[in-house]
Amino acid sequence: MSNIIKLEIYRYDPEKDAEPSMQAFEVPVTKAGMKLLDVLNYIKWHIDGTLTYRKSCGEGVCGSDGLNINGVNGLACITPIAGLKQPIKVRPLPSMNVIRDLVVDMEHFFDQYRSIKPWLQADSPLPEHERLQSPEERAELDGSYECIMCGCCTTSCPSWWWNGDRFLGPATLLQADRWLKDSRDEKIGERLDQLEDAFKLYRCHQIMNCMDCCPKELNPTKAIDHIKRTLLIRKS
Amino acid sequence: MLASIAHRGSGVLLVLFLPFYLWVLHGMLGTPQDFDQALALLHSGMGRLILWGVGVAITFHFCNGIRFLMLDAGWCESQRMMRLSARIVLSIAVASALLLGWLL
Numbered sequence: 001m002s003n004i005i006k007l008e009i010y011r012y013d014p015e016k017d018a019e020p021s022m023q024a025f026e027v028p029v030t031k032a033g034m035k036l037l038d039v040l041n042y043i044k045w046h047i048d049g050t051l052t053y054r055k056s057c058g059e060g061v062c063g064s065d066g067l068n069i070n071g072v073n074g075l076a077c078i079t080p081i082a083g084l085k086q087p088i089k090v091r092p093l094p095s096m097n098v099i100r101d102l103v104v105d106m107e108h109f110f111d112q113y114r115s116i117k118p119w120l121q122a123d124s125p126l127p128e129h130e131r132l133q134s135p136e137e138r139a140e141l142d143g144s145y146e147c148i149m150c151g152c153c154t155t156s157c158p159s160w161w162w163n164g165d166r167f168l169g170p171a172t173l174l175q176a177d178r179w180l181k182d183s184r185d186e187k188i189g190e191r192l193d194q195l196e197d198a199f200k201l202y203r204c205h206q207i208m209n210c211m212d213c214c215p216k217e218l219n220p221t222k223a224i225d226h227i228k229r230t231l232l233i234r235k236s
Numbered sequence: 237m238l239a240s241i242a243h244r245g246s247g248v249l250l251v252l253f254l255p256f257y258l259w260v261l262h263g264m265l266g267t268p269q270d271f272d273q274a275l276a277l278l279h280s281g282m283g284r285l286i287l288w289g290v291g292v293a294i295t296f297h298f299c300n301g302i303r304f305l306m307l308d309a310g311w312c313e314s315q316r317m318m319r320l321s322a323r324i325v326l327s328i329a330v331a332s333a334l335l336l337g338w339l340l
Contacts, residue, residue: 225310
């Protein structure tokens with residue numbers, strides 16, 4: 001690997017720029033095993049302080065730095081530079097309104113998440129200590145509770161690009177399935193009623209971009225299929 | 237992603253070929269002249285190309301359709317199986333393209 005990392009980064013400041021542009025940067029390799037976030041930090045701290053992007057934990061837990069990296073969505077903090085074709089093309093998450101440079105407006109994405117009521121709903125009296133689950137019931141949540149809501153899957157979904165106003169998208173539907181599977185939740189009927197909609201759920205056509213790009217290697221397509229089957233079982 | 241796009245593409249192709257099917261059907265059921273005309277076209281370079289395209293499209297669309305139905309039913313739902321099944325279906329389509337190319 002050469003000692004210089006070449007990048008082309010999407011730049012756009014709606015207050016100043018008429019239209020977006022790609023800006024080239026060259027960054028020295030400062031340590032072994034550099035991640036894309038290390039390179040963005042180097043640019044921000046040593047080359048151009050106006051470069052704007054989100055970051056927080058830096059270890060793939062907070063889900064702040066979802067970006068489009070060489071055409072594939074992923075988290076900058078856990079994407080190794082080694083293996084990326086250079087110049088590395090870094091763009092904001094697709095189909096999102098850009099606030100500035102690599103920062104996008106996630107408001108609609110989180111509104112959709114809120115719409116599925118992603119919290120435990122139960123009317124039965126609260127036990128003395130807590131609502132218990134058996135290890136087997138808890139294991140049902142594996143593969144969905146790990147989602148960090150970074151938005152990589154939803155913004156890579158063509159169905160969401162076209163019908164994002166109504167289709168809930170893979171991340172929200174993965175979480176909807178997580179609450180359907182939760183043995184402690186008592187509102188499965190209401191949750192299914194809310195999901196049974198030609199647009200909210202059935203715009204998923206199994207394109208599987210969500211599964212391909214998920215930084216946590218989760219499978220929203222599987223969760224969406226599970227919701228569809230649960231609805232079918234309820235009807236029959 | 238590739239298997240999904242190819243599924244839509246092959247589906248559109250099959251619909252676009254409908255007028256051609258009807259024309260061939262008309263040729264088979266019409267006058268002897270119509271029959272000869274349809275037969276001549278099917279044996280021409282363009283006719284063979286159309287048959288090859290329809291053959292590959294229908295093979296892929298059929299196999300991938302079964303794959304989608306399997307996923308709907310909850311079979312082969314792991315990430316590994318989803319990817320592997322896409323590769324298998326694409327390989328069948330390539331094999332059918334070669335076989336039809338050789339036969340036609």
